[in-house]
Amino acid sequence: MYLCSVIKQKQFSTISTLSSILLIPSVTVFFFIFSMPLNAQATIEELDWAYAISPAFPPEEDDGSLHSLPGSDGMFTLDEARNRFGPADWYPQDHLPMPPIVAVGREEAGIMACSLCHYANGQGKPENASVVALAPEYFIQQLHDMRAGLRSSANTAKANTFNMIAFAVNMTDEEIRQAAEYYGAMNWDQWIEVVETDIVPLTFRRGGLHIPLEGDEAGEEPIGRRIIEMPVDPEGTELWRNPRAGFRAYVPTGAVSAGELLATTGGDKTIACAVCHGEELQGLGLVPPIRGRSPSYLARQLFDFQQGTRDGAWSPLMDAVVKNLSGDDIINLTAYIASLPIEPQDSP
Numbered sequence: 003m004y005l006c007s008v009i010k011q012k013q014f015s016t017i018s019t020l021s022s023i024l025l026i027p028s029v030t031v032f033f034f035i036f037s038m039p040l041n042a043q044a045t046i047e048e049l050d051w052a053y054a055i056s057p058a059f060p061p062e063e064d065d066g067s068l069h070s071l072p073g074s075d076g077m078f079t080l081d082e083a084r085n086r087f088g089p090a091d092w093y094p095q096d097h098l099p100m101p102p103i104v105a106v107g108r109e110e111a112g113i114m115a116c117s118l119c120h121y122a123n124g125q126g127k128p129e130n131a132s133v134v135a136l137a138p139e140y141f142i143q144q145l146h147d148m149r150a151g152l153r154s155s156a157n158t159a160k161a162n163t164f165n166m167i168a169f170a171v172n173m174t175d176e177e178i179r180q181a182a183e184y185y186g187a188m189n190w191d192q193w194i195e196v197v198e199t200d201i202v203p204l205t206f207r208r209g210g211l212h213i214p215l216e217g218d219e220a221g222e223e224p225i226g227r228r229i230i231e232m233p234v235d236p237e238g239t240e241l242w243r244n245p246r247a248g249f250r251a252y253v254p255t256g257a258v259s260a261g262e263l264l265a266t267t268g269g270d271k272t273i274a275c276a277v278c279h280g281e282e283l284q285g286l287g288l289v290p291p292i293r294g295r296s297p298s299y300l301a302r303q304l305f306d307f308q309q310g311t312r313d314g315a316w317s318p319l320m321d322a323v324v325k326n327l328s329g330d331d332i333i334n335l336t337a338y339i340a341s342l343p344i345e346p347q348d349s350p
């Protein structure tokens with residue numbers, strides 16, 4: 003308002019009293035201000051943290067030795083643990099009996115085991131998705147949207163999302179149904195710890211994850227306007243795919259309360275999330291649960307909706323929600339939503 007009135011006053015005085023030398027800049031400023039979008043949308047650069055696109059790296063050598071994890075009866079070599087068509091099942095007691103598509107995938111169709119990336123318990127990792135406790139109707143719709151070319155990543159460098167789409171294209175309806183019912187029948191457990199901070203551990207990127215540097219390379223840096231989500235047990239997650247080791251998300255100081263305001267009131271920019279996602283953001287029928295889920299995943303989805311690369315059957319309901327969100331709003335919203343605690347439930 004203040005700026006507007008200054009410009010108007012300036013125009014008035016310019017037109018009435020001063021030469022055209024002054025008129026030109028003032029008119030230019032006037033048009034510049036009014037041609038800017040009211041609310042700048044998010045950019046891919048601002049959300050770089052959510053993708054953690056990583057350089058290619060040589061895989062760790064398997065020395066053939068057997069390894070176990072705390073509380074597991076299983077012993078596996080590294081190649082067994084990361085077998086794309088039947089990865090280690092460390093804790094069979096933590097989940098229901100897996101259908102074949104989840105346990106081993108279907109190699110001749112190039113479909114990797116769902117449990118390789120999303121884990122047998124469906125808790126998933128920030129670079130993929132948490133698929134546990136999604137309503138089967140929502141889950142099925144997503145794979146159909148991917149198949150139909152209606153759901154992909156706004157960041158074309160996010161290779162694993164494109165792998166995921168290829169799996170959806172090659173899956174049978176029966177495989178989709180079995181995976182949806184399997185993951186949908188289990189509970190979502192606390193998986194992300196949100197920590198507000200100004201300073202974060204130094205990290206490097208590998209396989210779409212931020213991994214803290216260790217030893218001589220360890221250090222700290224300002225967080226800036228980013229969320230840095232990292233495994234609580236880097237080796238357990240990266241090498242052994244430990245499905246009991248979750249993640250810590252460092253978020254900028256103040257992000258949680260700023261996000262709470264947006265999420266609960268809409269704050270003139272968006273719509274209160276509970277209207278559709280349920281009072282506790284725990285999901286409501288075809289509207290998915292978002293409470294306590296990975297902020298990196300949530301941010302990528304908000305950006306995909308905004309960019310129109312996620313435009314499935316039910317995505318239009320998110321149009322008005324994301325239209326005016328800036329990169330900062332996405333940081334605040336996802337910090338808050340990820341910070342909401344998950345009540346412990348009996349597993350699976």
Ligand code: HEC
Binds near residue numbers: 117129
């Ligand atoms: C190579 C790793 C990988 C494998 C294997 C994998 N996925 Fe995914 N999945 C992903 C990624 C990556 C995403 C999307 C993340 C993004 O774009 O932000 C995803 C997303 C999903 C979603 C969407 C979740 C949501 O909340 O909307 C579903 C459902 C899903 N996968 C099911 C499956 C099923 C079923 C299988 C087994 C056939 C499978 N995935 C195998 C990587 C994988």
Ligand code: HEC
Binds near residue numbers: 273276277317339
């Ligand atoms: C008008 C109803 C509506 C409102 C309000 C709404 N959502 Fe959604 N949301 C949906 C629907 C429907 C979907 C599923 C879209 C699809 O299938 O593509 C969804 C999906 C999402 C997803 C993707 C989840 C996943 O598992 O992939 C995120 C993230 C999300 N919403 C965040 C929010 C946030 C944050 C707010 C509040 C600021 C919000 N939504 C408000 C209807 C809504």
